[in-house]
Amino acid sequence: MRWCLIDGVGTILDEAVHALRTWQHDAAPVQLHPGDLGWFWRFGADTMAAAVRTWSRDGRIVAVGLLDEPGLLRLTVAPDLRRDDELARQLAGDLTRPERGFLPAGEVFLETPPGALVRDLLRGDGWHDGDAWTPLVRDLAEAVPDQGLRIEVTGPKGAHVRAAVQRAAFDGSTFTAEQWRDMASAPPYADARCLVGHDQDTPVGAVTVWSAGPGRPGLLEPMGVHRDHRGRGHGRAITLAAAAALRELGSSCGFVCTPSTNTAAVATYRSAGFRPLPARLDLRRAA
């Protein structure tokens, strides 16, 4: 087993993105998605590299983790190795011992895919059920109905508009046009689009959609409506636009995962035809 805190930035990140693409399947859309890495890339390649952990066996990446926030590791495992004993023990050991450098000491949250053996090993070994997340999917076999907003696909000239809507939708967001350019020049964005919804000439909502290639689930990350323009159907509209864009990119379904406590988001996705899957609990290790 070879573990890695990224060193040769380009190659390993490319390999991690490739692995995440191939792990996406309709039956079980996977967190992480290449789009999760793509969205994080707004912080630049160095920060990206420092936040990604990969585990390899026999020259193949078998698990990928993204330290999405200082105390939140989002981990996924190759679908065929979810119950692999050797891998699960390696992961559990690496994640339990801060000195190995995979996780900081103190309170940490950990996302694992459903059914992963590593979760069973960690639970009871200092880790407990944490926050609930609601995954939602929307099949894209049929055409997506039209919605009311005028949609612009963001390019370099519109980056400041995309960034401004993001800041107006998410409390604490510091997204900038420069970060948009960093994100858009990174490999995952080749399969992505940013959409900004306009009510007349006013930008009111935005979403970024990430394809994992034709026939695979695509991801919405993030989606938000300007705080001054909520409650008028714009969330539903921009979400429908996202679904239509993913369909155009060849995605089999649209996928999103949001904290179950975000009732407005869950209601909005449902309103746009997304079907909630059973909630998933992350794991929490107390400080």
Ligand SMILES: CC(C)(COP(=O)(O)OP(=O)(O)OC[C@H]1O[C@@H](n2cnc3c(N)ncnc32)[C@H](O)[C@@H]1OP(=O)(O)O)[C@@H](O)C(=O)NCCC(=O)NCCS
């Ligand atoms: C979630 C969000 C996009 C909703 O935007 P919006 O424009 O107000 O949503 P809409 O007006 O289109 O409403 C869509 C549906 O959600 C429901 N809804 C919206 N806000 C709600 C709330 N606070 N509580 C319960 N239901 C709510 C509406 O009633 C509507 O349901 P219906 O179509 O069945 O009648 C907006 O609140 C937001 O940007 N939040 C911050 C960012 C965020 O959390 N994004 C999602 C996670 S990535």
